[in-house]
Amino acid sequence: METNSLLSAGSDGFYHPRSEGEVRGLILRARREGKKLRVRGAGHSTIAAIYTDGFTTDDGPGQGIDVMLDQMATVTFDDAKMQVTAQAGCHLGLDPSDPTGVSTLENSLFYQLERRRWAFPDTGGITHQTVAGFLSTGSSGGSLSHSVGDQIVSIRFIDGLGEVHEVSEAQDADLFYAAGVSMGLLGVICAVKFQCVPRFDVIGQESTREVADSGIDFFGQGSPGKLALAQFLREKEHARLMWWPQQGVQRMVVWQGRTMLAADYTSETGPQGHLRAKPYAEFPLILGKPNAAEWVASEFYDLIRYWNAPDPRGKVTRAALELMLPPFIKLFVSDDGDKGPQRFWDAWLDVLPMDNVASDKLLPTRFTEMWFPLEKTVDVMTRLRDHFNRVGLPATGPYACEIYATKRSRFWMSPAFDRDVVKIDHFWFTHSFGDPSENYYPQFWELLKDLDYRLHWGKYLPKDSAEFLPSRYPHWRDFMEWRRRLDPLDIFLTAYWRTHLVQA
16 A cells, blocks of 8 residues: 655655655556656766756756655664664765755764774775665775675665565575666665674875886786786775876876784874774865865866867867966875875775765766776776877866776676776866766777776766677676566656667
């Protein structure tokens, strides 16, 4: 029986169900009224990937039923098994942009785990996401040693028929493998159970050097004293690199960390259990203020927003950038050859999400995220290097690109399914002129197309993705069959997802 026939959208235009019964009622309403239904997590994916058709940031929710699960965010613990069950709307960490105002540090999943002296072995670069949102697109951190996906015990969701499923690898492996990364296309995730590990601290360093002097062979198979990039990513428990490939810059920021061992606790760090944290600082201090660097960078990128424009504004901006860009970037990405790398040590939940301090308001960033088989790392890096050198600013842009790795996944639609991957994120300052999916990202999608990449489902996808991605996922047809079976009326399949998943 439908329990929420009178449930209506809030003043924000979203439905905020309080229980699985109310979620089921909304699904049944969508079936009855012929509407689409989509769920918003923390809103970190591209807009069209999240909402129903017709949604805009100005006008709010679209033509269907847009849902937020902020009222379904409780956490329960199984102490005997060291397992936690989190409802789908629970945030991993504090979400400073949560429009409902519900998210706090204290009610976040990771904070509650830390208080229990439990942990996840890995996290993403930020923890603003909800539990379901993070999993649904296959998001991950930068580690070939650990994976959040490995910790999933079971997933509870309601399909397009209003049926409740609680699936695990042991009970229904195929459906579990389909549901682990589903883009919201199989149903509404209500809760996820995770296997936790004992809490731990992380120690590490970040160095900024000229690419040629970084101690890593980025474009080859390794040499005396230099690990090949793929080997570096294998040997480091956690790692992330930021590549600034512009002419006159050519710098690499290398972040690496690992679990602290007994011998790592010294008089400087404090003893285990009483760590005197030395937090990681992502941005340099200006006048003693941590956000000043972000503000200056934000103003600069706003000033040069027309660098990609095909008109006189773009021509003038590009001419100015030939002089301005290298010294500006070097001001903030300064070579630490003389002073040495930045050292840090901190609790797992405070240091592994190294981008948590970055402001989405000051430095709003979009990107396409390409996942390549790890063994193709040299091919990817050399081809990008040569392209950057040949094309210049239209290829490098004025921003960085990010490099990190992800452990192979068991979930069918994960971009890391059945293979370790190296990931390349091409960054785009949101306020820049134009649409990056039209005038920036296509060059990379074409340049690297024969290197068997897959893509992060929540970020920008090429228009022809439905033509080539299916052949790159061994279980694509199996997933689509589950989708048709669980959602025969296509309640969850919006125009966006139809375009990117279904061949015309």
